[in-house]
Amino acid sequence: MATTSLPVLDSSDPRLKLKVENRKRNVFVTQAEDTRHKKEENVNHIPVVTETSSRLLEAGVNTLQRTLVLKKQAELVEVDQQLALKRQEFKNRVEALARRRSELEIKQQQTKDRAMKFEKFVAENEVKRRRALMKYEAARELNISKQREIEDLTEQLKQLRARQQVLKARMAKYKIYEDYLMKTLDYLPSTYPDNGSESVVMPIIRRHETLSITHRELLQRLGRLEEEVEQRQRQLQIMKQEHSIKKLMSNKELSELQNELETLKEKNKQAEVNLLMEQGLSREKVEEVGCLLMAINNLAEQCHLPAYGPLENINILTKMDMVKEYILDKADTERRARRLMESGSAMTCRTALTDKRERGSMKSMGSKTQIKSPSKVSKKSETMS
Known part of the structure; x- marks a missing residue:
């Protein structure tokens, strides 16, 4: 600024205040002392100024140039102070804005980092969720299979317990016979041949063992056949489901083919209509060609x-x-012919011109001669034509 060359003045500077001392009146020495302090009339006293410099600068029009300079310097000082305050305020605001911007950038970076971490966390959770779902599915399938095995084993255990009860009842039933036979063996003499080959009871026992083994084999075979029947029934159910699915698909394909058939029928009808129209047009063309041939033959005859x-x-x-x-x-x-006619008319015109000339030269000839000349010309023209 151009005003920076002036000295900076402070309003609190005591030098800027105007001080007027209350001087004593100038008196002569020869004046008596008792008359010095008497109040005199019509004496102009110098007033004592006790106001501040700013108040004095705001005085009327009769201020001095130096006073105006002081006034301007005071205003300049005030403006400089306000400008310095504004600059400091602007600087503080810029610094605050820079701080806020840096804080905002830091917050944005932190937000980005948090977002990246959150996305990474979500991706990891998604991977963990998929793994957990896969493990859950595998565990559920294993649980289902184990549950089926448990049910099958439970059913087999029930069957075995029922068979055990039946066998226990049968053993209790045949226990009296066993006791009877054991008592009978006790009463037999020591010299009784109890060898297996000579005993009569051993074939019966062997027959019974054979029959029991056959019975067990038959029961096992019956169990296998039942399992096969159940398997075949399951296969039958699967085949029925597949057949129903194939039936639905076939019905769908059949409906699509029927729609295509209807479309083709409509197209065939349209094609038949177009063919009939083309046949009608071809008939008209044939008739036109026939008429044209007849016209050509008639022209050829003529x-x-x-x-x-x-x-x-x-x-x-x-x-x-x-x-x-x-x-x-x-x-x-x-x-x-036209050329000949045009040449004959030209000759006639030339003859008429010559006749006119002759008539102009032969003024003494009579009207009778003048009448005969055009008749001769007309005869000549008829002969030429």
């Missing part, structure tokens, strides 16, 4: 030229060429 031979042996193109040649010949003949 324009027959002996140079082309008999009319029956000539094809259509040759007939058209013959008609064309005949028409061209007639046109040539007509042109020649």
Whole structure:
């Protein structure tokens, strides 16, 4: 600024305050002391200024130039102070704005970091969720299979317990016979042959063992057959489901094929209509061609030229060429006749001009001679034509 060259003044500077001392009045020494302090009238005293400099600067128009300079300097000081305050305020605001911007950038970076961490966390959670779902599915399938095995084993245990109860009842039933046989063996003499080959009871026992083994085998076979029947039933159910699915698919394909058939029928109908229209047009074309051939044959009969031979042996193109040649010949003949007529009319005009000249030269000839001359000219023109 241009005002920075001036000295900076402070309003609190005591030098800027105007001080006026209360001087004593100038008196002569010869004046008596008792009359010095008497109040005199019509004496102009110098007033003592006790106001501040700013108040004095705001005085009237009769202020001095130095006072105006002081006033301007005071205003300049105030403006500089306000400007310094504004600059400091602007600087503080800029610094605050820079701090806020840096804080905002830090917060944005922190937000980005948090977002990246959250996305990473979400991705990891998604991977963990998928793994957990896979483990859950595997565990559920394993649990289902184990549950089926447990049910099957429970059913087998029930069957075995039922069979055990049946066998226990049978053993209790046949216990009396066993006791009877054991008592019978006790009463037999020691010399009784108890060898297996000579005993009568051993074949019965072996037969019973054979029958029991056969019975067990039959029971096992029956169990296998039941399992096969159940498996076949499951396969039958699966085949029924597949058959129903195939049936639905076949019905769907059949409906689509029926729709295509209806579409093809509509197209065939449209094609038949178009074909009938084309046939009608072709008939009209055939009729037009027939009429054209008849017209060509009639023209050929009228324009027959002996140079082309008999009319029956000539094809259509040759007939058209013959008609064309005949028409061209007639046109040539007509042109020649017109030329002759035009030449005759020209000769007539020349003769009339010569007659007029003769009539102008022969004024003494009578009207009778003048009448005969045009009659002769008309006769000549008739002969030329």
